[in-house]
Amino acid sequence: MGRTPAGQTREKVFxxxxxxLLAGQPPxxxxxxxxxxxxxVQTARQHLEQLVEDGxxxxxxxxxxxxxxxxxxxGPRTVLAxxxxxxxxxxxxxxxxxxxxxxxxxxxxxxDELFALRVRGESMTGVGILPDDLVLVRRxxxxxxxxxxxxxxxxxxxxKTFKARGRRVxxxxxxxxxxxxxxxxxxxxxxxxxxxxxxxxTLS
Amino acid sequence: MGRTPAGQTREKVFxxxxxxLLAGQPPxxxxxxxxxxxxxVQTARQHLEQLVEDGxxxxxxxxxxxxxxxxxxxGPRTVLAxxxxxxxxxxxxxxxxxxxxxxxxxxxxxxDELFALRVRGESMTGVGILPDDLVLVRRxxxxxxxxxxxxxxxxxxxxKTFKARGRRVxxxxxxxxxxxxxxxxxxxxxxxxxxxxxxxxTLS
DNA sequence: CCTTACAACAGACAAATGTATGGTATGATT
DNA sequence: AATCATACCATACATTTGTCTGTTGTAAGG
Numbered sequence: 382m383g384r385t386p387a388g389q390t391r392e393k394v395f396x397x398x399x400x401x402l403l404a405g406q407p408p409x410x411x412x413x414x415x416x417x418x419x420x421x422v423q424t425a426r427q428h429l430e431q432l433v434e435d436g437x438x439x440x441x442x443x444x445x446x447x448x449x450x451x452x453x454x455x456g457p458r459t460v461l462a463x464x465x466x467x468x469x470x471x472x473x474x475x476x477x478x479x480x481x482x483x484x485x486x487x488x489x490x491x492x493d494e495l496f497a498l499r500v501r502g503e504s505m506t507g508v509g510i511l512p513d514d515l516v517l518v519r520r521x522x523x524x525x526x527x528x529x530x531x532x533x534x535x536x537x538x539x540x541k542t543f544k545a546r547g548r549r550v551x552x553x554x555x556x557x558x559x560x561x562x563x564x565x566x567x568x569x570x571x572x573x574x575x576x577x578x579x580x581x582x583t584l585s
Numbered sequence: 586m587g588r589t590p591a592g593q594t595r596e597k598v599f600x601x602x603x604x605x606l607l608a609g610q611p612p613x614x615x616x617x618x619x620x621x622x623x624x625x626v627q628t629a630r631q632h633l634e635q636l637v638e639d640g641x642x643x644x645x646x647x648x649x650x651x652x653x654x655x656x657x658x659x660g661p662r663t664v665l666a667x668x669x670x671x672x673x674x675x676x677x678x679x680x681x682x683x684x685x686x687x688x689x690x691x692x693x694x695x696x697d698e699l700f701a702l703r704v705r706g707e708s709m710t711g712v713g714i715l716p717d718d719l720v721l722v723r724r725x726x727x728x729x730x731x732x733x734x735x736x737x738x739x740x741x742x743x744x745k746t747f748k749a750r751g752r753r754v755x756x757x758x759x760x761x762x763x764x765x766x767x768x769x770x771x772x773x774x775x776x777x778x779x780x781x782x783x784x785x786x787t788l789s
Numbered sequence: 790c791c792t793t794a795c796a797a798c799a800g801a802c803a804a805a806t807g808t809a810t811g812g813t814a815t816g817a818t819t
Numbered sequence: 820a821a822t823c824a825t826a827c828c829a830t831a832c833a834t835t836t837g838t839c840t841g842t843t844g845t846a847a848g849g
Contacts, residue, residue: 390796403665405609409649409836421798426838428796445613445649445805445836459663459689485663485689509713509786529788580786582713584733594826613806625828630808632826649806649835 390417394428395437398448407446457487462495462517484581486517494520496575498531498538505529505540507555510580516540517579524573533572534562540577594621598632599641602652611650661691666699666721688785690721698724700779702735702742709733709744711759714784720744721783728777737776738766744781 397416401408408416414425429448432438441447461483484497500514508529510516516531524530524543531538532552541552541562550571552562564571601620605612612620618629633652636642645651665687688701704718712733714720720735728734728747735742736756745756745766754775756766768775 402609405606405611406653407609407611407650410838411836419797421800422837423799423839424797443804443837446611447837449610457665457687457689459665461661461663483661485661485691487689506713509710509715509718511713514713576789578788580784580788582784584782584784585780592825614808615806623827625830626807627809627829628827647807647834651807 391428391431393417394425395432398429398432398438399450402448402450407448409446458491459485460488460491460495462486462497464497464499464515466499484515484517486579494575495578496520497581498540500540502539504554504556504559505542507557508542510540510555511582513582515581515583516577517581518575519578520575522573524576529577531574531577533574538574543573595632595635597621598629599636602633602636602642603654606652606654611652613650662695663689664692664695664699666690666701668701668703668719670703688719688721690783698779699782700724701785702744704744706743708758708760708763709746711761712746714744714759715786717786719785719787720781721785722779723782724779726777728780733781735778735781737778742778747777 394413394417397413398408401412410426410429411422413419413429414422417425419425429438429440433440433448436451436453439449439451441449462485463483464481466481486495495517497515497517500510500512500516503512505511510529518531526543526545528543529540530543530552531540532543533539534552539552541554544551544553546563548565550564552564552571554561598617598621601617602612605616614630614633615626617623617633618626621629623629633642633644637644637652640655640657643653643655645653666689667687668685670685690699692699699721701719701721704714704716704720707716709715714733722735730747730749732747733744734747734756735744736747737743738756743756745758748755748757750767752769754768756768756775758765
């Protein structure tokens with residue numbers, strides 16, 4: 382009966398199970414057994430039970446593939462946000478129906494409606510938003526002063542800093558080469574699509 | 586025996602299963618049965634089998650909780666990269682074991698080993714990498730000239746642009762207020778932890 | 790030497806779960 | 820009316836899988 386130093390094998394078992402769980406395929410006790418070459422089911426089971434006792438795993442008793450990650454160890458809830466290429470006039474709904482792809486996002490609030498947009502132009506370089514960056518947007522019809530928003534101006538989606546100035550609304554670029562857009566909040570000229578909550582850039 | 590319009594129930598079954606799968610908890614046939622109040626296991630099974638035949642699901646035969654999402658219907662393969670707070674001298678392995686959290690990443694290559702690091706300092710503002718940004722890093726021991734890398738200098742992880750200059754290695758900041766670091770590639774002074782493949786910034 | 794603790798093994802049982810066979814009812818089609 | 824397809828039910832069976840009981844070997848401490 383080969384014997385391994387204390388706790389060493391258990392650590393590997395934990396990683397094996399965690400990997401499988403994160404991949405969405407909870408393992409059975411016997412799959413753990415085979416993965417480690419144990420000749421007895423019970424050996425695998427003892428490790429698993431010990432991990433549960435240590436709080437590193439949780440278990441649905443008497444259920445097939447019943448081992449889970451406890452709430453604490455669990456990763457963030459991930460949702461997929463559609464990546465939109467073009468957002469022609471008001472056609473946000475349709476654009477969301479036919480996205481260019483999806484990106485995974487850590488869902489803080491599952492009720493949030495998210496989408497992603499690729500940035501065009503250099504108007505926001507001053508705050509580190511560069512051309513071709515991807516902005517994650519939470520849909521909302523209004524914004525607070527200082528928020529970076531996606532707004533529909535002249536049938537085109539644009540990323541700007543939102544400023545409320547009395548009865549007016551200003552959309553400020555963050556680049557001295559560009560001019561602010563000033564609009565009457567009553568006018569139909571301005572439509573807030575949502576607020577930018579994250580910026581992503583892929584390198585190379 | 587109540588009867589439902591053609592295909593209507595099946596659609597709901599599919600959504601139920603998909604939701605469970607995305608949540609990492611594959612359902613059993615009987616769980617589907619109960620979720621829809623079928624009085625026969627077989628009813629649930631027929632729906633599931635039909636979905637498999639339609640290519641909307643795939644199945645591991647004779648396995649508990651064996652229904653899966655087929656590759657096509659699956660979104661981008663999402664993996665979770667550990668977010669590291671501190672990376673003390675060479676202790677990358679240990680740091681990965683005890684992360685501050687995880688972020689979802691679209692895994693182009695599953696074999697890649699990824700981790701995330703929070704940026705400190707303003708040395709890379711020139712390329713839009715600001716303090717408190719999160720950089721996603723693919724572990725690799727070498728880099729090409731021009732790559733933005735995470736390197737270990739004086740027991741501290743730092744983000745810089747990598748430049749090979751003959752027998753020397755240079756780590757360039759992207760901010761005129763900072764000085765490049767020049768090192769002998771032979772010396773132990775430089776350890777490349779990996780290459781930055783993505784930059785993320787959360788707003789507000 | 791004795792005790793204790795741990796890692797692993799062997800064999801068996803029972804619950805959970807996938808699968809099969811045959812039947813009833815309803816609607817559409819011919 | 821006859822036929823066919825679909826949705827559903829009832830029951831049984833076989834495999835997978837979780838769980839239990841008891842045992843062996845090794846290491847550490849008294």
